Amino acid sequence: MSDIMRPMSIGHLMNWALSEYKKKGSIFGIDKLVHYTSGQALPIYEEKIESPFGPAAGPNTQLAQNIIASYVAGSRFFELKTVQVMDGAELSACVAKPCITAGDECYNCEWSTELYVSQAYAEYVKAWVVCKILAKELGLGNPDGFVFNMSVGYDLEGIKSEKVNTFIDDMIEAKDTEVFKECINWALENVDSFENVDADYIKSISSNISSSITESTLHGCPPDEIERIATYLITEKHLHTFIKCNPTLLGYEYARKRLDELGFDYVAFDDHHFVEDLQWDDAIPMLERLMALTKEKGLEFGVKLTNTFPVDVAAKELPSEEMYMSGRSLFPLSIHLAKLLSEQFDGKLRISYSGGVTIYNIREMFDAGIWPITMATNILKPGGYERLSQISEKFMECGTERFHGTDTKAIAALDDAVASDELYKKPVKPLPERHMEKELPLFDCFTAPCRNGCPIAQDIPAYLEAMTEGDATKALDIILERNALPFITGTICPHHCGDKCMRNYYEETLHIRETKYAAADAAYETVLKNIAKPEARTDKKVAVIGGGPAGLSAAMFLSRAGVPVTVFEKSENLGGVVRNVIPDFRIKREDIEKDVALCKAYGAEFVTGKEVASIKALKEEGYTDVIVAIGAWKPGNAHLQYGGAFDAVEFLADAKNEKIEVVLGKNVVVLGGGNTAMDVARAAIRVKGVENVRLVYRRTRRYMPADEEELREAIEDGVQFMELLAPIGVENGQLKCSVMELGEADESGRRAPVDTGKVEYVPADTVIAAVGENIDGTLYEDMGVELDRKGRPVVDANMMTSVEGVYAAGDSRRGPATVVEAIADASKAAAAIAGISYEKYAEANVAEDSAKYIAKKGYQSPDLTEMPDKRCLGCSTVCETCADVCPNRANVAIKVAGKCQEQVIHVDGMCNECGNCAVFCPYAGRPYKDKFTLFWSEEDFTNSENEGFYCEENGEIHLRLDGKVEKTDINGIRTISADAAAVIETIQKDYSYLMK
Known part of the structure; x- marks a missing residue:
């Protein structure tokens, strides 16, 4: 069934990796395989790493294929998913599903592996051996150039339990374990499958899987318990040890203030974790003692920044009461904690880091002496593991120096830069809905979501491509097919096409509107000159x-x-x-x-x-x-109990035609929160004699109907926002307002204004009402x-x-x-x-060459000013976003004969219903539920409701379509569904490695 993961055998993993590589040049969907050839590597413990980054303990290090995908994409430090005494079905029952939503900042409500500890151990060993083999076979780098780091929790008793204790011991030395021997024996028995790997190499693969560990404790764990765990790991297990520290060390007031300043004021949390968690005054002497202990034992010690940041589920983000925040909203907290600790220990404390790392800050982190660096949120977003390939380019020359301290000044500079860096600021308004209001098709789901977001379904991919080819005339012809006003829409269109653009999850939306204007500006004269008047019809007038x-x-x-x-x-x-x-x-x-x-x-x-x-x-x-x-x-109703207000449209018309005959005075108040109100305010501030323009609205700016762009421009022009005020009346140069407060959020997260009973007066020589025309x-x-x-x-x-x-x-x-x-x-x-059709260029939205779009996957552009904008991901040609973002690789794109675009198949046995694919799917669908599904067993097929199939060894096929189950052969499938038959035949013939 969908939420139970079925780990693959070593044979299945290797067959999949080698077969896919031979067929497509990719491994578990990773096209951009990274090769480290400089020979440089960073010493760490008694090992070395060819690059200082990799996946954090979490969904990306839970299964063997996840780790393998990270490795081939360039990772060389792996913080394995946390194991604890509670495991398997017991733990899975405690995890609400879906458990991840990473649309902007990330939230999750899972905390350690859902596998049994013995299964987790097997996954890590299989991944270790496969990475060693692939390194040699494909020349990806030094086979000894990567490190596995254990993560365990959550109390000493659990860590000392037989299952966790055995896990630790076997990770330190695996040679006598059944799974390690099975992996080595399989490789030896199949040595003829390799070109660059021989038996001697296979036998030389190290059985020392890990010599380091990260201690992860739950919120509220007493400081003496934390120290006891670390002491045990150091003295009894002789492990290089990191301790995860929580952002709660910063204190509630600091955390609340910093998040509020950056626009994350809607993130809900109180102070109880800050009170119950490890305190600064306890942490510092404890860290000093542990540093001394590891030095005495000849081991390395450090802190891992940061552990989870617990917040309340306030708008039904996940089906739980509490969730853990990560990503870009966590970086401002984590980097400040790094600064404080670096200062406290004069740069001598090693800091391993995870908390909002991306392509845009990772090199600066490393240069400041912070490494190894791990990430989760970044690779849960579109592009997925392929984002690591671009990051690896920054570390091809990583050096060979052992950690020698952090650069306190450099870390302070990173901390200071947060306040001015847009990367860490939340937009003023809530993010728009990214999904289309369409069901996810079982087959042929590829579409251009930008077109769906456009009221005229503009052929956006087609004209963007024409512009990248340098053909503005063709681009404008495509635009004019559906859009009669390219200059106007190229300037003031609210461009909701961009709300749906997949590039939002990379850096920012494509500059669709600006590209439209560029095409119109470049080709206007040519196109206008070539327009011919058609033959007149006589049946209509x-x-x-x-x-x-x-x-x-x-x-x-x-x-x-x-x-x-x-x-x-x-x-x-x-x-x-x-x-x-x-x-x-x-x-x-x-x-x-x-x-x-x-x-x-x-x-x-x-x-x-x-x-x-x-x-x-x-x-x-x-x-x-x-x-x-x-x-x-017709003017709208300002609903003033007394006094009057100018009409917004009348004011703007007079202002545009320079017919303002009345003196507005020094203080102008604009009523309303829409785009027209922003125009009025910006126009008023330009009128001679006006000193202050105040915009009064009964909610906060976050809930104003104006577009984000319009809000920002008004703010930049100096408009003052008077939030949570409801106008009552105007008299004697004063606007009397009721003071409001925001009530409880509704299901959409919108909070209704509630009258507090207080009043406030706003200076108002002139009031202009922009409250909606009729x-x-x-x-x-x-x-x-x-x-x-x-x-x-x-x-x-x-x-x-x-x-x-x-x-x-x-x-x-x-x-x-x-x-x-x-x-x-x-x-x-x-x-x-x-009887007009506007479909002349519809087919041009799908490109014949998908390779150029595949090459862009995972690549975040450093230049967002280039025109024409070449960042289009070609969603209508090669979307596969659900495959990108699945940490378990459970969504797979396959080429089916007769289909222009590759089809997405969901592999049930690899899925735990984390829900991440549903977050990013352009449709209002859940790929893990709604895509055609391959099952590995009859049991899983029976226990699922997914449309899909299971193949028996005798050739019989169990098929579920439209809720009906059939048991037949491929000929029978053809009579039921040509699409289903084509997919199943393709898998059997060309992608048999997908089946167990």
Whole structure:
């Protein structure tokens, strides 16, 4: 069943590794195999490591294949997953599943191996032998250039128990254990499978698996118990010893303050762990004693920074009450603790480190004398173990010097840099939803999530690729197929396509909007010149009311299809709110005019300065269809009990056209928290005589509807945010407000404001209300169009209202909407009227060559300014994110004949339902539950609900599809599902190593 891991035999591991390498050049999905050839290695204990990093004790060192994947990707120091007296089924029953969510900072609610201790031991021995063999066979480096470090917990009694004591002894010397002998014998019996490994080499493989250990204790463990454990490990087991220290050594006040300052104020924890855990005054003398003891015994000693940081489950992140935080939010705490300890011991205390290490800080950590360095969160993210391959490039010349102390000044500099480094700061607003609102398909799940995040399903991969090829004209042609306003959307689009971009998990979203603008800017003249007016159709004649984004877009799409179309605009300028309201510092007027020119180019007629009073009149003039595309211009309700406020749109229009005749005064207050409020505030701060612009909102900025980008720009312009204030009324230059506080979070994590009963006064010479505009429903009412309770027209999927031939688009359908939403509405209405398809470039989103995208996996770009942006991962061609992020390698991509993209198969026996693949899957799905599954036994097949199959040795196949179970052969499978049959046949023929 899915949550029970079935360790592979040494034969299965070696067959998989060698077969996959021969077939694909990869091992357990790792394409970028790392070869250390400099001959340099760092002495540690009586051993040496070719690089100072590797996976931390956790999901990435639980199974043999995890360790092997880390090794071939460049790791050379392995902190094995913690073992303790509680193990196997007993421990697994205590771990809530899913147990990992690493979407940004990471949280987990598991703490040691879910295997039995004897199984864990076997996994570590198998991994040891396989890594030794692969090192020699593939020339990956010195076979003796890596180290296994044990991790044990959580009390002395448990460590002295027979099972854990045996584990430690057998890790120190494995030669007499059955599993070590089995591994060596298998290798000797299969020596002909190797090209560079002979029998003498196999016999020479060291049976000393580990000579070092990391002591991991639970929160609240008394200091004398910690010291007793360490003393036992040093004196009785003669092990080089690290002690894991908790961030709680910093004290509650410091931890709370630092996380709050960096935007992690929503992370919930109280002070009880800080009170119960090891205290600084106890830790320092204990460490001094242990340093002296190890020196006396000729052993090495150090601290491991840091252990888990316990926080509350506040927004249903995991199905537990408490969870452990790691990743970038842990780095600021861990590095500060490193600084304090380095200062305390004058650089003489060795520090092993884990807590937010990435490609961006690891070399600086090493140069400061902090090593070995391990990581978990970093390699739980897309790219997975392949991220280690890039890190290895920084350590090809790692040197040969033994640890000689930490550089206290360098560590202090790293600590000081946290405050200004965006890497450690949480965005102002909660991260957007990354998943598409689509079920995960059983087969053929590859898609471009950026397109799904775009209201017009722009062919983003296609035009990004055209730009990387240097063909801006092709790129703009692709853009214009679905987007009539490339300059406007290339400048002010909220670009929610980027919310879904997989690059968010690497560094930041692709610069999709900026690339669109670059294409438009470069190819505008050429494309405009080559536009030819189509042959006119006679069966349709369309009127569009409103010359804003929706009206312009409808005009382009319809006229491009040969439909005669006339746009009526009441003002003298085309462009609607964008042209007449949005400030010039947001978008250039000439860019708006270029979009207008593109929309005119196919022959649409534009009548400006004419307001349409009746849809019926247009129908009587012979228009077969009418699209209402007027803007939302009616002021919203500021809900002030007394006093008045200027309307936001009216203010912006006057400001843009330099018609501000009233003096705003020194103090301007803006009511609202949306993008319009940000525009108002930024425009007001530019008005002569204004000294302070304050934005009043009843929640905190974290819960404002404005986009993150808009918030940041307002903050940079000097707008003051007056949070948790609800306006009451304005009088005598003062805005009276109710003071609010945030109540309990709802299921989405959003916290409702609660009135405290207190009031506060804000200086207000002028109040401007940006609280949402309304539409004028007169045209609809006159025509008898059905309206909803907000006075907006009820439309079908094609944007047609309840009246045949009358359509609504943009603000006139939705209320205040974005430009791209207006284009989306217009495109649907035009398609319905004229039978238009926008699929001309759909196939271009899938590239023929997947190798270039595979090469980008795991690579984090140091340059985010390059244009065109070449970081696209090609998700519609080669996603495989679930395979990347699975620590156990349980999701595997296979090439199936007749399929353009590789298919993902889930291997049940390798999965413990940690849930990490579900965190990053672009769909609203769980690959470990929802992908076609290969089972290794009939028992596991029977005990699972996954769609999938199990093959018996006699050729019979157990198949579960749509909840129905069949027992048949491959011919029978073909009659049930061609997709399932193709996958099963492919596995049997080309990927037999996946099966046990």
